[in-house]
Amino acid sequence: MLALMLLAVLVVLIMLRVPVAFAILVAGLVGLIAQFSAEGVVGVMEVIPLGSVQSLSLTAIPLFILMAHFMLLSGMMDALFTTARTWFGRLPGGTGVASIAAGVGFSSVSGSSTAAAATLAQTTTKQMIREGYRPETASGIVASVGTLAGMIPPSVILVFYAITAEANVGDMIIAGLVPGIIIAAALLFTMYLPAILRRVTLPSGEATDWSSKLKSLANALPIFAIFIVVIGLIFLGIATPTESAAVGALAAFVYAALRGKATLYGIWHSLLDTVKSTGMIFAIVIAAHVFGYAFAKTGSTAELVAWVGGLDVPPLVIMLILLVLYIVLGFFMDQLAIIALTVPIVLPLVVLLGYDAVWFGVFIVLMGEIGLITPPLGLNIFVVARSARRDTVEVFRGAAPYAIAMAIVAVVFILWPEIVLWLPNAM
Numbered sequence: 001m002l003a004l005m006l007l008a009v010l011v012v013l014i015m016l017r018v019p020v021a022f023a024i025l026v027a028g029l030v031g032l033i034a035q036f037s038a039e040g041v042v043g044v045m046e047v048i049p050l051g052s053v054q055s056l057s058l059t060a061i062p063l064f065i066l067m068a069h070f071m072l073l074s075g076m077m078d079a080l081f082t083t084a085r086t087w088f089g090r091l092p093g094g095t096g097v098a099s100i101a102a103g104v105g106f107s108s109v110s111g112s113s114t115a116a117a118a119t120l121a122q123t124t125t126k127q128m129i130r131e132g133y134r135p136e137t138a139s140g141i142v143a144s145v146g147t148l149a150g151m152i153p154p155s156v157i158l159v160f161y162a163i164t165a166e167a168n169v170g171d172m173i174i175a176g177l178v179p180g181i182i183i184a185a186a187l188l189f190t191m192y193l194p195a196i197l198r199r200v201t202l203p204s205g206e207a208t209d210w211s212s213k214l215k216s217l218a219n220a221l222p223i224f225a226i227f228i229v230v231i232g233l234i235f236l237g238i239a240t241p242t243e244s245a246a247v248g249a250l251a252a253f254v255y256a257a258l259r260g261k262a263t264l265y266g267i268w269h270s271l272l273d274t275v276k277s278t279g280m281i282f283a284i285v286i287a288a289h290v291f292g293y294a295f296a297k298t299g300s301t302a303e304l305v306a307w308v309g310g311l312d313v314p315p316l317v318i319m320l321i322l323l324v325l326y327i328v329l330g331f332f333m334d335q336l337a338i339i340a341l342t343v344p345i346v347l348p349l350v351v352l353l354g355y356d357a358v359w360f361g362v363f364i365v366l367m368g369e370i371g372l373i374t375p376p377l378g379l380n381i382f383v384v385a386r387s388a389r390r391d392t393v394e395v396f397r398g399a400a401p402y403a404i405a406m407a408i409v410a411v412v413f414i415l416w417p418e419i420v421l422w423l424p425n426a427m
Contacts, residue, residue: 031294052289063245070252079219093202103145117146121387140398152180288340330371
């Protein structure tokens with residue numbers, strides 16, 4: 001009964017638009033007050049908040065965020081899109097392919113879905129519309145591919161999940177690579193599917209000679225070099241995720257400096273935005289640990305696991321139910337909040353069903369990505385609509401097929417979890 005009351009308090013606070021970190025913390029405090037004396041509550045609050053942010057693994061988060069901001073400062077998105085368009089532009093749908101390719105490249109050094117969507121919208125959406133793409137198609141592609149920043153390593157979201165689930169951070173970062181590529185391929189197929197079914201030709205861009213193609217690679221190679229170094233250090237076990245993130249941040253700064261973008265103003269804003277993002281994430285970490293402790297003391301998690309374990313239904317059915325529930329949660333909450341609130345409760349159940357904690361991290365991040373492009377919250381939709389100056393309903397309509405494609409990919413991962421675990425197991 002107390003567990004339901006805590007969830008009700010949390011839902012009410014979120015509906016009242018209380019910031020997520022404060023909503024979670026207040027619900028947790030209500031749970032502590034209901035179960036402990038005043039001295040007990042003070043004792044918990046003296047230990048839990050400090051202990052929750054003392055993990056060395058957390059230091060990877062601000063470093064990866066700083067790396068992303070330095071890469072944004074360098075103007076690398078324009079370089080990526082120009083390179084991809086030079087190589088694929090003459091194909092039917094080539095600029096759409098270039099947008100997806102640029103989104104994947106940006107995601108590999110960003111980690112921020114909203115930043116990826118905003119930057120892509122400014123760079124690619126208008127170009128596709130000028131070439132004859134339907135506005136909803138152009139904006140839907142950009143909003144969808146922007147979500148990949150939460151999956152393709154180095155992903156701040158995956159690091160946050162690893163810390164919340166007490167999973168190996170290195171394994172979690174590497175685990176997102178293959179699923180991210182598969183999702184990108186699904187988005188690409190979805191873009192071409194209407195043309196295949198209706199037998200129409202997508203717009204083509206300008207043709208370029210091989211000399212121009214090879215010259216364009218010079219702009220993109222430093223970006224992929226940074227990605228390979230950061231991920232390679234983790235995969236080969238040469239450096240920890242934190243050390244790798246530090247190398248990536250330094251390399252991104254050098255890249256921005258070489259491009260003449262590392263002005264004092266730009267550096268100051270990169271540092272300021274990093275501090276703001278890190279503070280928000282750490283606030284959620286602290287609040288989630290307080291709430292998780294209060295909820296665990298109710299005993300509801302163990303009861304839920306025991307109840308589900310006694311059900312006479314296949315694990316696949318339960319996982320499909322969880323898929324639907326997470327999609328619904330994504331309608332109203334962002335990825336960090338979903339992870340902070342549900343992982344301590346749901347992960348023991350998922351492990352009981354025979355699924356790996358690392359696999360579940362990829363699954364829950366994919367569900368959060370779907371939430372970024374579905375109503376009513378659909379954060380990426382609003383970001384793209386504002387950046388590209390398009391109607392919000394138009395962008396929602398354009399992103400709908402891609403959300404369906406991502407849900408199908410999630411089902412594939414449920415049926416064949418080894419797809420997700422293959423690469424981390426090879427480390």
